[in-house]
Amino acid sequence: MSDNSTSETSRRSFLKVGGTAMGLAALGGTANMGVASASGATRPTAGAGGPSPTPFGRPTDSIPNPGARITAVRGSRASDWLPQTRSEVVARHGAIATSQPIAAQAGLRILQNGGNAVDAAVATAAVLGLVEPESAGLGGDMFAIYYSAKDRKLFGLNASGWSPKAWNLDYFHARGFNEKTGMPERGVNSITVPGGMDGMHRLLERFGTLDFDVLLEPAATLAEQGFGIPEQVHADWEESVDVLKTDADSVRVFLVDGKAPPLYSIFRNPDLAHAYRVLQKKGRDAFYTGEIADAIVAKIKKLNGAMTLADLAEFRAEWVDPISINYHGYDVYEMPPNTQGFGALEMLNILQQTGPVLGLDLAKLGPRSPEFWHLLVEAKKLAFDDLYTYNGDPRFTSVPLGRLLSTAHAIALCKKINPRRATPPRVKAPNTAATVYLAVADRWGNMVSFIYSLFEFFGSGITVPGYGFPLQNRGSQFSLDPTSPNVVAPHKRPFQTLIPAFVMQNGHPVMAFGNVGGSEQAQAQATEIINMVDLGMNPQAAADAARFNHDQNTDILQLEPELFKLVGRQLSAMGHHVRESTGDPMGGFQAVLFDRKIHGGRSEQAQTQTQTQTQTQTQTQSQAQATERAASEGTSLAPVNGVYRVASDHRKDGSAVGW
Structure with a gap:
């Protein structure tokens, strides 16, 4: 989806009548993926009396994308949250998502x-x-x-x-x-x-x-x-x-x-x-x-x-210090300007005040409530108003992060939310993706x-x-507005949507995570933190749960199919410009979460000391020594003192792996 065509939608974003089959979304049971005829009956698939023209999903010249023709309904897991797409990968020696x-x-x-x-x-x-x-x-x-285990610090x-x-x-x-x-x-x-x-x-x-x-x-x-x-x-x-x-x-x-x-x-x-x-x-x-x-x-x-x-x-x-806010006891870290990282943090800060200021608890409302989603979208609009007003290359402009990330500012912005009515964004800016x-x-x-x-x-x-x-x-x-902090200039870095994220608690690493999708990144990351911290989801469930995408330029709110069916009508009545969407504009979430464990009768302090010594020894070895050691020792070196839990978004081609 391009910056200068935000009034148009990606060919895969909005669902067309009789077009893309609806995938399973997060909040209800399985979605009906059959294609209904005018009489209400489901049309039989092509070749019902014989083999399919695309056996095993093999493309042909006339049917290059066989998956678009599937009319079956999706199965579910055997336990826990049935719509979850897969179990988390659990590993001790290493993990990648x-x-x-x-x-x-x-x-x-x-x-x-x-x-x-x-x-x-x-x-x-x-x-x-x-x-x-x-x-x-x-x-x-x-x-x-x-996160450096040796330094116990984020860089x-x-x-x-x-x-x-x-x-x-x-x-x-x-x-x-x-x-x-x-x-x-x-x-x-x-x-x-x-x-x-x-x-x-x-x-x-x-x-x-x-x-x-x-x-x-x-x-x-x-x-x-x-x-x-x-x-x-x-x-x-x-x-x-x-x-x-x-x-x-x-x-x-x-x-x-x-x-x-x-x-x-x-x-x-x-x-x-x-x-x-x-x-x-x-x-x-x-x-x-x-x-x-x-x-x-x-x-x-x-x-x-x-x-x-x-x-x-x-x-x-350039090496820089990540910025952070504390959300319900967890320190959420983002990259500082010129990135949109402070937009995600502001959104979380505002939502943390909905209870004290508005008397509305996100966890009690829950993700089946239209009020829950209304609060998230309204907080996003306010945070992005600030994001597009102040963000720029800090070598050229001063971004008032101290004020923008303060509790006082979050309270002031939260007071602007009308709990029953949508408010248009004050600052328009384009949606982007990739x-x-x-x-x-x-x-x-x-x-x-x-x-x-x-x-x-x-x-x-x-x-x-x-x-x-x-x-x-x-x-x-870049902007061509001479008054913008993001105005083009020689050797200046433009506004950046890229934001890797990290969660710490009490000085310990909790999770490395991120979501792709341009301007979706900040709003999705905030939503995923709420899914995990407020709603108690594991990272894979947080990846699989339905999300929204709000366009700050057009004020269009896109919802994945099951979420649209669940709350779309109510959100429209509240003044949101709601559209049903595929998962295309929702980006893709990946995460590695670290669960620290005490095992084998050893204290955590002793384990951490051993891990740090091993890390120091490894870091000082040359490349040849590291390769030789790996060949001779294989997996004999001690694993981390806990487990990694790894999640990967079903909206992409990817996977979580570990060993």
């Missing part, structure tokens, strides 16, 4: 072979850049929150790239763009410096034990050998064909006979394999000062863009919350020739 199983497995092998959480995160991210190319890759940005890394030095208001005015038109959405003048590769380098340099030569190998090999196209990626790819057709290199790399690669077909990207091989040998400098930098700038210059070699060479990712997220934990207790993205599907639509990756369009998030 992300949107592509092959990527998660690549990271898991790194953990099993002696690497730590940072090592595994980079390996996983590199594979994601190959197998989910519409969402992330070398041409994008990244952010991470890292934040902002690896969002800055604008070319030539970019200012005059640059865009001369090209026909102004405050009314906004920034160009795609193309060469939407491209900012890709920060992700430097971010991965900085993360490994400070906390990793392995280097790019080992960690990029799974992705490089897979790019050469090819991978199968899964369902959600295929749908996203199909949606992106028109964007890719604007650039000859994108057509050559990412389209097959002018179309998206067929569902379940094998896709190879030898150019991206070459990029990974170069990085394996020459490291991050190849990207910012070497041959890949030369290729990026040559492509941009060919399209009359402004980025120079100096713009790339001078860029550095991104990949991953959470990783290792046997020493280190945990990583990691997110990176091209912004919209395939970013700018422009691919770097010879290296097989598209460049992001994050620059489209």
Whole structure:
């Protein structure tokens, strides 16, 4: 869903009459997925008297997406919350959750072979850049929150790239763009410096034990050998064909006979394999000062863009302190501006005051109540009013976080909520979507919350020739309003939707989590915290529960099918502009939760001391020593003093893995 087309909906967002079959949502029983005829009877499937034209769900030329034809109803679990899609993965040595199983497995092998959480995160991210190319890759940005078991502390890394030095208001005015038109959405003048590769380098340099030569190998090999196209990626790819057709290199790399690669077909990207091989040998400098930098700038210059070699060479990712609020005894951490992280925290702060201020308890109302959802949506609007009023690059503007995240401010905003009537948002801003997220934990207790993205599907639509990756369009998030804190300027970082999140309690790590989906991220993260803290859901149940998406620009409220059936009519009566939606605009939640345990008669303090000593020893070993140790010891090293519980969203292709 693009920034400049918020009045339109994704082709998969709103359900059409007689169109997309309704999936199981979270709040009721199973949804009726049959297709009813005018008489009320369910139509028989094609080929009812014989074999299906798509046995085993195999696509054909005439039926490229067999899943859209299914009319069966969904089964349920045998116990607990029956609509939950799967059990959590429970593991002790390490865990990964992300949107592509092959990527998660690549990271898991790194953990099993002696690497730590940072090592595994980079390996996983590199594979994601190959197998989910519409969402992330070398041409994008990244952010991470890292919990160091050795330091017992969180570290934040902002690896969002800055604008070319030539970019200012005059640059865009001369090209026909102004405050009314906004920034160009795609193309060469939407491209900012890709920060992700430097971010991965900085993360490994400070906390990793392995280097790019080992960690990029799974992705490089897979790019050469090819991978199968899964369902959600295929749908996203199909949606992106028109964007890719604007650039000859994108057509050559990412389209097959002018179309998206067929569902379940094998896709190879030898150019991206070459990029990974170069990085394996020459490291991050190849990207910012070497041959890949030369290729990026040559492509941009060919399209009359402004980025120079100096713009790339001078860029550095930045270590920052995560920001937080306490929600019912849990410290929820987000990244500071230029991200939308404080929007999620403000939303939680406001909702924490609904009891004292409005006399309405979220837990008592519960998720079957229209008032519950009304409060969440109204809190979101107020938080996003502040988000779009104040957010900007803190190197250029002062964001008053102390006031915005204060209890007094939350009380004042909560008082603005009418418990019975919807209020339009004060500040309009576009909805956006795309991104990949991953959470990783290792046997020493280190945990990583990691997110990176091209912004919209395939970013700018422009691919770097010879290296097989598209460049992001994050620059489209700048403002051309000279009074905005997010106004474009030289070497400035634009408004960022990317927000990895983390939960702590009493100084101990609880959970690394995140949700992709542009502006959905902040509102979904707040909802998921409420699901787990207020409503008592486990992380997988929180992933599976129905969500909402509110568009700050159009004031349209999208609800997944079962939630729409449950509360849509009542919310409409309260003044909300409600639409029934698929899960497409709801993003994708991934989480690794750590449950500390005391076991074997040893105190937690003694266990923690042992874990810290083991971590210190491992961190000081060279890459060769780590590999040799892993080969000789296998899984003999002690696991973490507890269990990891891992969840992955059914709305994506992914999975939770652990060992």
